Amino acid sequence: MSSAIECVKKIIPPYQDHLPTASVFAPSNIALIKYWGKRDETINLPVTDSISLGNYGSQATLSRAEQGDAVFLNTQPVDKHSEFFRRAQTFLSLFRPSPDFYFKLEATSNIPIAAGLASSASGFASITLALNVFFNWQLDLKALSILARLGSGSAARSVCPGFMHWHKGMALDGSDAYATRLDVTWPELRLGLLIFSDKPKEKSSRLAMKESVYTSPFYQVWPECVEKDLEQILPAIAARDFALLGSTAEQNALAMHACMQTSRPATVYTLPETMKMMHLVWKARRDGLPVYFTQDAGPNLKLLFEAKHLTDVKAHFPELVEVRPF
């Protein structure tokens, strides 16, 4: 088993100098084939591959601080005792040229408030990309994806916009567990956010996925499910086959939730409103409207549809927030 710091040492060049400041954007991402479960919890190595689509995101601005690390989120100082500060500081500590080198991190996000989009992914990816500029490492996307993964698994998929494929890899040190960009643009593809709950989740996805791995009887078949879903979704993306993309993503999300709902203790992010919306999606589909959903570690749904159906989708879901990934 490797530690995060050992992984970093293999990748970054020796320290020479740094710029006064560096500021870089990274997209958030929504998984169409989910990452659920780790084969190594220390350096976030996944059990399976996953596929995502980038969207809104975060900007990280780095500079050197004189007296201790300082973190700002949307211009407000972040409490040094908060989980957010602790995770940012733990990550930045992997890259300190010396123990008395401190960072000022200013993070801003254009993710709509309470939109239920994973922000840790774009957060850690944007910090990684900013570090690359700040220290002039000139790393390639593979190396940057590996470094971002050390902050949060899904951040491996946030170093680029568009479709990303995070490969599970085999190596114990995670050197082959990184994301690559799929060379496909799909300008007609739309995501729709259906936000009906903005309460912070009671259980982190990190803990929920760990409990699934160790206790859910359904987790035994999850890797096999993902393999089959990958065999369907990769050609669907290449051929821009919307029905196959949507149906595979929807099925994969339901299978992930089956794993977490059958773990002990059970994790149920789904609320009555979630079920109501799922039934509305299925009804709309029976009535001929090609719309599908995916659901992450929370109650809100994300819809998948094509631009030509926006008016009809909005008629069924007036509260929908439209996202254009391309």
Ligand code: 2P0
């Ligand atoms: C995903 N999720 O593929 C899945 C679907 C949540 C549901 O990746 O422990 O915050 O930092 O590696 O990346 C959320 O997990 O977990 C996630 P860590 P992360 O998007």
